[in-house]
Amino acid sequence: MQFIYSTLVCIFSFVLSINAHAAQPTKKAHPTVDISNKANFEDAEFSLKINDLVMSYSVFSVFVMPQENVEFEVLYAQSEQSYILNNNDGKATLTNTNRWQWQAPKKLGLTRVFIESPDKKQRMTINVFVKVPADEVEGGKLKYYHIGHYPKPSQIKDAEHYIVPDGFVKVTPENESVKISPHFSLKEFVSKQRSKHPKYLFLQSKLLLKLEKIRKELILEGIPVKNMVVMSGYRTPYYNKSIGNVKLSRHVFGDAADIFIDNDGNYRMDDINNDGKHSIGDAKVMANIVESLAKRESFKGLLGGLGIYGPKSHRGAFIHVDTRGFKARWVSK
Template sequence: MHKNKLVVLGLIFFYSISNILADAEGFGIKFKNCETVYFNRFFQTVMPGNTVEFNVEAENQENIEVYAEKGNIKKMGGGKWIYTAPENSGDDQLAISNKVSNQSIVITIFVLAPLNKMKGEYLNGYRIGLYPDEGYKGQSKYKKPEGLIEVTGENKDIFITPHFQLKQFLCKQESEWPKYLLLNPKLLVKLEFLISELHKEKVNVKTLFIMSGYRTPYYNKSIGNVKNSRHVYGDAADIYVDENNDGVIDDLNKDNKHTMSDAEVLHEIVSRYDNDPDYEHLMGGLGKYNKNSAHTFFIHVDTRGYKARW
């Protein structure tokens, strides 16, 4: 077997049998569309045959090694690397490691399924619906996507960041595999920061319950939601903490009740980040919702680029 594949598979196996740590100490990865991340798991998306540029931020660059399972890797110098994706959609794995310290990061590269291959409202049998050809008010945040992540029975369980799996963000509509979704890395960074703050407040949480992540235009319309919902553009999530999986928000403020006050714990943390100039690039919408017969208390969070409150 090729050395690259052995290295990548070895790291994936390691993370599958060990507790996932939040940080990869010693170095970080900087992508153009996101800040420097220090997670030991992360992801990026790219169209078939296109490139992803990234910088490995480390003191001793000569100790850094990068391997790709399927795509091609080119070292440019000064910590800069260029990944070239395969010509077919699917998922690839990058292993970035320090050969001296043995510290490693695994990056999942999702090679997108092009939307220009849709037949009517369907992509490989999965109903997407139709994105507007022109973005809302000409904003780039509402630009029609070129492609979507293909989710299969084989890759749905991939950890795309330390605390979140790909399947958590799937649209709720019923369908066979493959399914498709749009997901912005910035949203995952924001959610990971939220978990980090909960840990600082002594809240033992392994993940967040994603009540609603991506929505296809078809599904979004079918539930009567607003046309330009950020869920349709892959950078929004409706969330709450539910460690015991009982469908009720956990008692985050330790008052022995399950109320809006628990959702407000999450709301306050996100609001704090949105008001911090250092995290302006993650700014977005924030709303809180009361419980009803269908769901518990929860908050909406997104990274639309400007504040919106409700």
């Protein structure tokens, strides 16, 4: 009799368990990301720390002064064997396992540093642009190129958030198409003023890292990005003044970009919220994704401004992003 009672209790408990599980709502699985274009995710299998910046792209860029020291360190190494640093110019000194102190050459222009895995199956290419010293600017010009005048750090409130250029990258027909990160080239960031070559540019590597992270996150959120346009990158003080912008625009300090998605090639923001319109709503979708990134610990070093701009007769909607180091938000309809 005891056996029958125990058996009935077990059966009753089992039935209750089934009903309890059936009553719980089914948790939706995260939608599968279809990576039809692997170029969207050009990550290496290891990360590289460049001074205080960590990235994992197969190609990246830094902008340095002649003979400036740069520290390279492999993080998340995939092998117990040592990685290899090769370079076209400059001097590299091994300071620890997978860590080097590299000194840029005196020669101005583009040189490259290569970091390779022990089996040479993984390789990072670091484009190093050795800048023309800023003290070569005379009368607001570098050679024949209009730069304008930068304020002295003592003239800037909260000067710690502004990096006045110590030098400028010389942009020529030979180097302007160089990929400075997986999806952006040097020429996309040059000031929009009319000028013949050579042109000169000031750019901070943190901005490249931020743009690549935004691009990747948009794709992960289901928004296709074949072409992210940098409508405005660096602006010389000369050009910035000519368009009537504020004197201390982040664009002048090389850490800002106005961007939009333009997959159809009409130089207007696409209808990414799928409401059948080209409106400020599309820029808000991009901004919301940037805002979600800003809440992550890994994004902390890239914090900055986020502006939302509605369309005008001469242009479409866009967002402004920068890496000023603190949060700033605004909307311009």
